[in-house]
Amino acid sequence: MKKLLVGTALAVNFSIATAMGYVGGYHYIEQKTIARLAPITVDDRYCLQQNIYFESRDQSFAGQHAVAWVTLNRFNSAAFPDTICGVVYQSKKDKDGKPKRDKCQFSWYCDGKSDIIPTGVIAQRAWGDAGIVASNVLAEWAVGSSGPVEGATFYHADWVKPYWAPAFRKVKVVDNHIFYVDDKEKK
Numbered sequence: 001m002k003k004l005l006v007g008t009a010l011a012v013n014f015s016i017a018t019a020m021g022y023v024g025g026y027h028y029i030e031q032k033t034i035a036r037l038a039p040i041t042v043d044d045r046y047c048l049q050q051n052i053y054f055e056s057r058d059q060s061f062a063g064q065h066a067v068a069w070v071t072l073n074r075f076n077s078a079a080f081p082d083t084i085c086g087v088v089y090q091s092k093k094d095k096d097g098k099p100k101r102d103k104c105q106f107s108w109y110c111d112g113k114s115d116i117i118p119t120g121v122i123a124q125r126a127w128g129d130a131g132i133v134a135s136n137v138l139a140e141w142a143v144g145s146s147g148p149v150e151g152a153t154f155y156h157a158d159w160v161k162p163y164w165a166p167a168f169r170k171v172k173v174v175d176n177h178i179f180y181v182d183d184k185e186k187k
Contacts, residue, residue, distance in 0.1 A: 012141070019159035033142045045134055048072075051088045053117065053130035054108035056177070063175035064130065068137040069147035070155050070179065074105075079185050088143055114179035148172070 048071055056067040074080040074087040081087050091099035091110055104110040117127045140147065149155075149170040156162050158176045168180035 010019065015148040018042060031113055032144075036142045036144075037138065040084065040138060047085040047088040048138070049127070049130045049134040050115070051106055051108075052133050053127055054115070055128060056127040056175075059175040059177070061129075062132045066147075066149045066152075066172070066174040066177065066179060067155065068133055069149050070152050072137060072141050073147070073149070073153045077185060079182075080153070114162065120129050122187055144155065148176070149179045149183060153185065167178060 032065060048068060051071050052064050052068050056064045059067070075084050077084070081090055088106060089099070089104075089109055091104035095102050099110040101110055101112055108115070118121055137147070137170075152171055154164070154168055155177045156165065158173070158178055162168055165178075165180065168182050169183050170178060172179040
């Protein structure tokens with residue numbers, strides 16, 4: 001089953017890369033783009049979509065885009081897990097290996113609320129929008145874009161005052177999220 005998912009991911013990623021190459025006229029970057037997308041699985045894309053949905057579905061396109069880029073910036077960083085799903089689900093675990101409540105990198109993952117996407121029209125539209133944002137950001141990342149948040153690997157809502165914020169450099173505010181870079185982080 002895993003091979004099927006990886007094969008499907010490669011086919012989807014190849015389609016995205018091919019479309020980008022032909023639509024934009026950038027045939028020379030097609031192979032590089034395909035190679036960069038190769039390790040991104042169907043599961044990774046789903047995890048990115050989940051993170052966009054749960055972290056920023058009430059934000060503008062720019063806000064959702066910025067949150068997606070933080071996820072990919074973490075994926076690119078040696079300081080975080082080496083898969084998109086690993087980044088999204090990063091948490092402190094209890095003795096049974098389950099995420100501890102309120103001890104996750106992204107709050108939605110262990111806030112005690114359901115992570116099932118509701119079936120209502122508005123929720124489904126937001127889920128679809130998160131999928132579009134995920135595809136767009138992955139396509140931008142694949143061609144080497146650095147995104148709109150200057151490499152930020154941290155953010156928080158403007159009504160939260162996290163203990164860690166003073167240790168990082170604030171680089172951008174998008175909607176009600178404040179984005180930060182850790183200048184000490186190794187690339």
